Amino acid sequence: SWNMTKGPYPPGPKPKFLIGNALDLPMSDIGQHFMDVGAQLQSGLVHLNILGNHILFINKKNIADDLLEKRARIYSGRPHLAAVEALGWDTTDILTMDYGEEWRKHRKVAQQHLNKQQTRTYEPIQLRHLHKMLQRLLHSPEDFMQHTEVLSTAIVMDIMYGYKIDQHDDPANVAAEKMVDLAVPLLLPSGALMNVLPFLRHIPAWIPGNIAGKRVKECVFWMHEMRGIPMADLRKRMDQGMATHSAVSACLEKNATSAVDTDPDAERVVCNIAWASYSAAVETAGFFYAMLMHPRVQIKAQAEIDSIIGTGRLPTFADRPSLPYIEAIYREVMRYAPPLYIDVTHSSTEDDWYDGYFIPKGTSVFANLWAMTHDESVYCDPNSFNPERFLDQHGKLNDDDQILAYGFGRRACVGKHVASATMWITIVSVLACFMIERAKDELGNEIEVNDECEYLALVRHKKPFKCRFVRSEGARRLVEETASVEGAT
Numbered sequence: 119s120w121n122m123t124k125g126p127y128p129p130g131p132k133p134k135f136l137i138g139n140a141l142d143l144p145m146s147d148i149g150q151h152f153m154d155v156g157a158q159l160q161s162g163l164v165h166l167n168i169l170g171n172h173i174l175f176i177n178k179k180n181i182a183d184d185l186l187e188k189r190a191r192i193y194s195g196r197p198h199l200a201a202v203e204a205l206g207w208d209t210t211d212i213l214t215m216d217y218g219e220e221w222r223k224h225r226k227v228a229q230q231h232l233n234k235q236q237t238r239t240y241e242p243i244q245l246r247h248l249h250k251m252l253q254r255l256l257h258s259p260e261d262f263m264q265h266t267e268v269l270s271t272a273i274v275m276d277i278m279y280g281y282k283i284d285q286h287d288d289p290a291n292v293a294a295e296k297m298v299d300l301a302v303p304l305l306l307p308s309g310a311l312m313n314v315l316p317f318l319r320h321i322p323a324w325i326p327g328n329i330a331g332k333r334v335k336e337c338v339f340w341m342h343e344m345r346g347i348p349m350a351d352l353r354k355r356m357d358q359g360m361a362t363h364s365a366v367s368a369c370l371e372k373n374a375t376s377a378v379d380t381d382p383d384a385e386r387v388v389c390n391i392a393w394a395s396y397s398a399a400v401e402t403a404g405f406f407y408a409m410l411m412h413p414r415v416q417i418k419a420q421a422e423i424d425s426i427i428g429t430g431r432l433p434t435f436a437d438r439p440s441l442p443y444i445e446a447i448y449r450e451v452m453r454y455a456p457p458l459y460i461d462v463t464h465s466s467t468e469d470d471w472y473d474g475y476f477i478p479k480g481t482s483v484f485a486n487l488w489a490m491t492h493d494e495s496v497y498c499d500p501n502s503f504n505p506e507r508f509l510d511q512h513g514k515l516n517d518d519d520q521i522l523a524y525g526f527g528r529r530a531c532v533g534k535h536v537a538s539a540t541m542w543i544t545i546v547s548v549l550a551c552f553m554i555e556r557a558k559d560e561l562g563n564e565i566e567v568n569d570e571c572e573y574l575a576l577v578r579h580k581k582p583f584k585c586r587f588v589r590s591e592g593a594r595r596l597v598e599e600t601a602s603v604e605g606a607t
């Protein structure tokens with residue numbers, strides 16, 4: 119297709135009369151779908167026009183670098199979705215906020231609290247929660263997915279509010295889960311009719327069939343819970359003089375104690391950041407699944423851990439540079455199963471041309487992380503799990519250290535240092551303590567595990583599966599010792 123004055127759009131499937139490409143947007147596995155479409159068109163870009171909404175899939179990393187990194191000035195917006203506005207997120211949520219002053223203000227505060235150096239100061243917090251997770255893994259291994267989900271939320275809530283989560287049914291954790299489950303499908307253009315037909319927002323939520331409106335209302339309820347619960351807890355602890363240091367408490371204290379130069383906006387922004395950060399979860403299902411399917415990798419990882427750390431203590435963050443094979447596993451997990459298999463939508467803020475093609479202002483740009491992490495010309499045999507691809511022949515890490523799963527340009531994941539630390543300490547500690555094996559049924563037969571995944575908008579995760587955690591007596595003792603040491607403090 120062609121814009122009469124500006125030139126041809128990038129290649130794409132032929133638009134159908136009236137509805138354009140509306141039927142070309144499948145509801146699941148969009149990554150593989152548009153990777154295949156791109157291959158058929160022999161193009162790294164795939165363009166769609168859905169009822170006048172321009173959509174662009176980028177399948178190649180070098181194109182994502184050219185557009186989202188080098189031309190970040192005009193590719194760092196977010197689309198104006200009716201769902202986002204109905205939720206009020208266009209002004210409160212850094213993830214969905216459009217590019218501009220407000221976003222910049224939020225991003226600066228997020229970076230202050232989540233940059234690489236600052237993240238090092240959170241290591242004791244991370245380790246404390248990690249040890250609790252290992253204890254839970256000893257006592258109820260069948261709930262391993264829940265334990266790792268609690269771990270990631272607990273770390274961020276401790277950093278942001280000093281709020282302590284110990285169990286899955288903590289009210290703040292429950293609210294976060296409900297909110298995310300309701301919100302994610304609303305945000306994809308095809309996920310909610312509302313985004314294509316914005317007037318639906320004004321139809322009251324009780325009209326049968328208006329599912330999106332009802333969803334928005336429920337979502338707003340859980341969002342208020344998410345914001346309110348940890349704040350009420352923090353204010354109570356501050357009143358009692360019991361608050362530990364956290365991003366939000368530091369801001370509240372500063373505002374309370376300094377008579378001049380208080381920034382009335384600071385509290386609003388840091389609260390927005392704290393809330394957005396604990397909406398993000400670190401996904402480790404892919405790691406457990408990969409280990410279960412590849413005992414060879416577990417054995418090699420354990421040999422590395424044994425030779426560097428030994429069996430007399432648990433790993434710490436100081437060990438990270440000395441364990442290249444563990445690092446390669448982390449990189450391979452993120453490549454093999456990127457949690458967001460399509461990057462969060464960028465939106466272009468000016469007309470642009472690339473490689474002779476016209477990309478109109480307001481195009482929704484999807485970096486196809488699946489296609490890039492499974493690009494055969496970069497990763498040979500991309501569907502096999504093989505940490506060695508990140509090592510040279512001497513077992514040293516190669517320079518392929520950009521984790522594509524964190525996205526691109528100025529909007530790239532601001533929590534990636536915290537996420538990386540949480541993933542790494544989980545990987546190394548679980549491997550140090552356990553062998554992950556197939557669970558057995560009552561008759562002692564191994565339970566087979568399939569490779570089925572769930573696709574929820576941009577998120578892809580492994581469907582729940584069973585496994586067994588086999589541990590040595592020594593590992594059990596080390597984990598139990600952490601309980602007595604930390605229980606006493």
Ligand code: HEM
Nearest residue numbers: 212213395398400462523524525526529530531532533537
């Ligand atoms: C393994 C875990 C994680 C993955 C794979 C991940 C991935 C991503 C991706 C792909 C984006 C969008 C990037 C883009 O637009 O190009 C993003 C944005 C973001 N992430 Fe993460 N993330 C993870 C964990 C976290 C954590 C733990 C936090 C908070 C501590 C966090 C906070 C954010 C925020 C605030 C944004 C929005 C940035 C902006 O729009 O300016 N993420 N993340």
